[in-house]
Amino acid sequence: MDRRFIIKNAGIAGVLAAGVAPAVHAQAAVRWRLASSFPKSLDTIYGGAETFAKKVGEMTGGKFQVSVHAAGELMPAFGVVDGVQQGSIEAAHTAGYYFFGKNEAFAIGAAIPFGMNSRQLTSWMFEGNGLKLTREFYAKYNAVNFPCGNTGAQMGGWFRKEIKAPEDIKGLKFRIGGFAGRVIERMGGVPQNIPGGEIYQSLEKGTIDAAEWIGPYDDQKLGFNKVAPFYYYPGWWEGALQLDLLVNQKAYDALSPEYKAIVETAASEAHVVMQARYDARNPTALKQLVGAKTKVVAFPKTVLDASFKTAMEVYADLDKNNPDWKKIYGDYRTFQKDQLLWSRFAEARFDSYMQGVQLP
Structure with missing residues (x-):
């Protein structure tokens, strides 16, 4: 029996009955190159990109592969935004504030002096207007941004x-x-x-x-x-320093809805894992x-x-x-003011007390 005849004339029920599996939602294998702004020796911050890539591979059965490249391998540490914008790489893992020379607004989603802590910043991103506003900004650079790691409060x-x-x-x-x-x-x-x-x-x-x-x-x-x-x-x-996954707009648009969801989920996994590693180590x-x-x-x-x-x-x-x-x-500041008002009661008081007692 001619396979093309079956598919043309039988409809979906007939196709399934004939044992011919249609690839309605199938997506061809995807290969991305991701440039990091960090050296491999820093397993925590560089590791955020590795966590992302590993999860993408796991959730797609290896059909979506992301190769991670340390600073200097594909381009300089501070060249990754240009790389994403121009499409010479599909993705980058970096800190937005490195690029304040292009526009100071790059810094807001990463870290600014006397800004939010990590929980507050994550809350603004996912439950406030942070992701909406920063995505509107990154669109000017042909990129889609995803929160992809946080160091927590840093030393001076x-x-x-x-x-x-x-x-x-x-x-x-x-x-x-x-x-x-x-x-x-x-x-x-x-x-x-x-x-x-x-x-x-x-x-x-x-x-x-x-x-x-x-x-x-x-x-x-x-x-x-x-x-x-x-x-x-x-x-x-x-x-708090938030790291971003930046994805070239064309590369992102070429993904199926399922793969887009996987990119978002894998970035969120890396976001949580990175701060957990810093807090533990x-x-x-x-x-x-x-x-x-x-x-x-x-x-x-x-x-x-x-x-x-x-x-x-x-x-x-x-x-x-x-x-x-x-x-x-x-x-950002409007959201931070409410966060500070709230945190001064439960969180700050509890932390202050616990730091003053001696645990057995």
């Missing part, structure tokens, strides 16, 4: 000398990620936007005076305690750093107050000059 970084007052920021050559450099610069510092894999050498050679990366686990792996004695906290510029690393004579020091309140005041001045200027920033930031 490694310093060769003590920071006792706001005046100590003046002239400081400080490796600081992304947009926060605008605040440091206005305070008289000299911000340096250096990829993670190059920070140690810059500190060791003295070409920079201080550097921040993420927190104890990653910082210990990078060896910063060997070249700078003072480890400050908190990283007021990163109450940072305590041990911090104890080891203290044991190795690292001097862990809190930023003085005068430094925090001066930094906050300066950050608000920067934001006021951006509200006047950048329509993209104003649209997203206004909604």
